[in-house]
Amino acid sequence: MANQISHGQTGAAFWVFLPGSAVLICLRIVLKLDFIDPQTGFYRSGNLLSPAFHIVYLLCLALLLFCVYSARPRENVLPPLRRAAPFAALLGLAILGKEFLNGEHLIARLAAGDRPHRVDLFLSVSTLLVALAAAATLLVLAANQLRGRLESYPQSLSLTLTVLYQCMALIIRFTSHTSPLAVSDDLLEIALLIFGVLFFMAHARILTRLDARRGAQLMEFSGYALTTTALVLFVPELFGLMIGRLSTSSEQGIELFYQAALMLYSFVFTRIVCSQAPLEPPVEEETA
16 A cells, blocks of 8 residues: 555665765775874875865765665655654754854853954854754653654644754854865864754654655655764764874864764665665556
8 A cells, every 4th residue: 555664675875875875984084093283184185085085075976966866766654753752852952962062162151251253253152042942842742752642743833943053063163164175174073053044844744744745755864964974073083093003182073972973864764764665656547
């Protein structure tokens, strides 16, 4: 029946995501540990692995886009989301921790007599307030996912806050951007925020049944692209910390925790929604 969930199937995008992420992680581990200038924090000039990394990354994104939008649409049914509940709660807590630290630093700056620009102050305070609302939305969503009460999911207005939070974080990242995109990790961090915006747009569409079919396509692309980008940022940093080659501050630690939580939720939610079988084309009945 068209309105029932069929047995899950793994699409071609998943098989692009797996090897693509593995290759990118290996390349960035080498770049991060052996080819970083300790004085600037940028990749050393003349390193051939840096352009190779960017080429593989863009190729992986292009293949994901092709695989997702060339495949048949999947079932237009929202599956049970209990498995995603712990990761939604973890992401909500990670947002709270990240913005609590940002708020603490903002208060310390103001107390020390530092007067930031009005626009920067407005963006920081607005992002903090939106983050609190977005974190609360995710915690409520996690509770409702766990209970399986689809009718009590947060409505479209509150889910929009999760999109708005990613947008505001992206704006702040651009306004605070100082290093060349081609030679630093800023490119990956900005890409992560862009895919975060797309992911939560699809997330809101699916949960509110607003154009769920297109939402599932956008979810599959942005979910795997976001997970790939987060893995490429998170795993080499974690590996470097484990072997003692890199050090981290409290700000970097909470950022790594946020990236891990975002990566886990996007991957689990994407796999749940996008593991349904494609819709079969209608069969014409034979006329007597």
